[in-house]
Amino acid sequence: MADRKPRILWANPYCLLDLSSGASMAVRQQLLELHKRGYEIAVLGATIFDSPTGITRLKKHWEKIQKSRQTSVMINDGPLKHRLVKTKSTTRAQMTAEEEARWYQLYTKLLDQFKPDLVYYYGGRTLDLLIGDEAHARGIPVAAYLANGNYRGTRWCRDVDLILTDSHATAKMYKEQDGIDVTPIGPFIDPTYVVAEERDPQNVLLVNPSLAKGAAIVIRLAMMLEEERPDITFEVVQSRGNWEALLRQVTKQFGEERSKLRNVIVTPNTSDMRPIYGRAKLLLALSLWWESFGRVATEAQANAIPVMATNRGGLPEAIQHNGILIDLDADLHKPPYNKVPNESTMQKLKKHLLHILDDDPYYKKLLERDVGEDNPNAITISTSRLDAALRQALEP
Incomplete structure (x- = not known):
């Protein structure tokens, strides 16, 4: 350790360049910040994404990747180099045994x-379990990133x-649920790439329209x-x-199935959210599943956009005082998250929205x-927490 920079190997089949995955985006930013602080970083992934829309950052490379006869490709990403195993499908569940063997x-x-000093990854599939097992067999310490509420046991x-993990809420949840000690380090969002240069706030914004996200x-x-x-x-900004x-x-439940609403514009997945935040007056983060943090809520805060969010998971930490928190019936927080609140609750939500606007x-x-420099969600503060946690893990 004294003779060279600390080395971290990020190893996971998911691609860190995935724009449909908040966890991938967070880890990529972590590695970029660690590189600035003197770490050597290696990245091993595959052409696996949470959603096909996640390839947006790789669009200019995608045709070349598909035509390549190599079984893996190298993508330059500033100071990071991503070695990606080519897969027939971009869906993790369809990764073949041959592709998994090639990745391993x-x-x-x-x-x-x-020769990493530490291996870093996330996931709980069989291949993921072998990552830590193989590293430990060689005496290499292992770190894992946890940014959802889905793990059990x-x-x-x-x-x-x-x-x-990114939030105190998730750390507390896993401690109470399974007795696992988890270290919260905060979000990793570089304001350079999310803060709009000009603001003309008009729209009510929803990012990633899925049932789980409300x-x-x-x-x-x-x-209404x-x-x-x-x-x-x-x-509405498309993602997964x-x-x-x-x-x-949803419209079919209320009498007439429709494919369009006159007051809704749909924006494709993008690698540059700044123009979208520039025209947003309010962000809706009405997540029904366990939102470990709420990346878009913190990005909205950086743009002085108030947030209307559910009072659950890490969302209160993400918005701090920059918005209002909504309590919903527990029944709505159960998969498959396709229930719409009753009319009385919807009227209250509408009233909150109109009050803000x-x-x-x-x-x-x-x-x-x-909160300025004391903002606990600032990337410099999160990086210091991450750096301290990793260096403690690297101590002999």
Whole structure:
């Protein structure tokens, strides 16, 4: 350690360049920040994404990747180089045994050649479990990133020395649920790439329209306001969800199946959210599943956009005082998250939304708290927490 920079090998079949995965985006930013602090980084992944829309960052390379006769490709990403095993499908569940074997062979080769001081990964599938097992067999410490509430039991982390997460809420949940010690380090969002240069706030924004993210609630809100308030525009940014399919599904419950609402504009997945935040007046983060943090809520905060969010998971930490928190019935927080709140609750949600949009003094009050350099969600503070946790894990 004293003779060279500390070396970290990130190893996981999911691609860190995936724009449909908040966890991938967070880890990529972590590695970029660690590189700035003197770490040597190697990245091993595959052409696996949470959603086909996640390849947006790789679009200019995608045709070349597909035509390549090599079984793996190297993608330059600034100071990071991503070695990606080529897969026939971009879906993790469809990764073949042959592709997994090829990935594992590259992983063991990197352990021998790169000689990492620590292996870092996430996941709980069989191949993922072998990552920690193989590293430990060679005496290499292992760290795992945990950014959801879906894991159960302790087998997935048996060969992990350090578990990192983004929120105190998730750390507390896993401690109470399974007795697992998890270290919260905060979010990793570089404001350079999310803060709009110019602001003309107009729209009500939803990012990643999926049932788990509360898309059904947003659809119902838009339906209620379509005639009553045609001046209010909802902007929906596609990610892993399919807005059109969900719209047909939800509108059918209320009498007429529709493929479009007049007060909704749909924006494709993008690698540059700044223009979208520039025209957003309010962000809706009405997640029904366990939102470990709420990346878009923190990005909205950086743009002085108030957030209307569910009071669950890490969302309260993400928005701090920059918005309002909504309590929903526990029944709505159960998979498959396709239930729409009753009419009374929907009327309350509509009232909250209109209060934020129409009451200028109230709107400004939601934005008046400037945490500045003391912002616990600042990337410099999160990086210091990460650096301290990793260096402790690297101590002999």
